[in-house]
Amino acid sequence: NAGVTQTPKFQVLKTGQSMTLQCAQDMNHNSMYWYRQDPGMGLRLIYYSASEGTTDKGEVPNGYNVSRLNKREFSLRLESAAPSQTSVYFCASTRSGANVLTFGAGSRLTVL
Amino acid sequence: GDSVTQMEGPVTLSEEAFLTINCTYTATGYPSLFWYVQYPGEGLQLLLKATKADDKGSNKGFEATYRKETTSFHLEKGSVQVSDSAVYFCALSDYGQNFVFGPGTRLSVLP
Numbered sequence: 001n002a003g004v005t006q007t008p009k010f011q012v013l014k015t016g017q018s019m020t021l022q023c024a025q026d027m028n029h030n031s032m033y034w035y036r037q038d039p040g041m042g043l044r045l046i047y048y049s050a051s052e053g054t055t056d057k058g059e060v061p062n063g064y065n066v067s068r069l070n071k072r073e074f075s076l077r078l079e080s081a082a083p084s085q086t087s088v089y090f091c092a093s094t095r096s097g098a099n100v101l102t103f104g105a106g107s108r109l110t111v112l
Numbered sequence: 113g114d115s116v117t118q119m120e121g122p123v124t125l126s127e128e129a130f131l132t133i134n135c136t137y138t139a140t141g142y143p144s145l146f147w148y149v150q151y152p153g154e155g156l157q158l159l160l161k162a163t164k165a166d167d168k169g170s171n172k173g174f175e176a177t178y179r180k181e182t183t184s185f186h187l188e189k190g191s192v193q194v195s196d197s198a199v200y201f202c203a204l205s206d207y208g209q210n211f212v213f214g215p216g217t218r219l220s221v222l223p
Binding site: 031 | 153154161201205214
């Protein structure tokens with residue numbers, strides 16, 4: 001009963017490097033989300049996917065790309081990391097009509 | 113667009129004290145309202161929710177009432193414990209698809 005699993009938990013990058021954050025859920029949820037959490041700013045939506053094969057921009061999409069690989073997996077890619085992308089990233093999912101998000105444990109990213 | 117405002121804290125209380133964390137919202141429709149809690153080093157988890165006006169959500173001794181006339185959803189607990197130390201997020205959702213979060217309120221409870 002894993003819920004939402006994110007990898008890696010911690011990552012340090014240099015400016016300009018690329019990386020992908022992985023997220024998988026085993027609850028058969030339709031919708032998946034990527035948020036970033038910064039002090040004093042709460043959670044801000046980066047991208048979301050309402051269903052397999054669809055993705056939409058959220059509040060802060062610049063510098064990120066996403067892939068909804070299948071119903072279970074939703075990855076977030078930083079093509080050229082910048083210090084402003086230092087943050088804690090959370091993946092979340094929900095079943096259509098359920099109106100409740102289930103979150104992963106988070107991925108802490110530091111860009112030097 | 114929709115938004116959520118909450119007291120940012122930090123809030124520091126002694127064990128067994130009464131807790132109130134204020135939350136107000138702006139929304140064009142009739143959203144569902146939530147409180148999520150984040151314990152140190154963990155992701156957010158749902159604490160309670162209310163889906164329509166005058167509904168009261170409750171869980172683990174926490175309560176919040178959906179007040180449409182004041183667009184508020186204040187979180188209360190009669191007697192906090194050290195184990196309640198966490199960050200609390202107020203949130204809303206229109207149609208179960210888009211979720212908007214407040215900035216979070218850090219609560220520290222001292223023994």
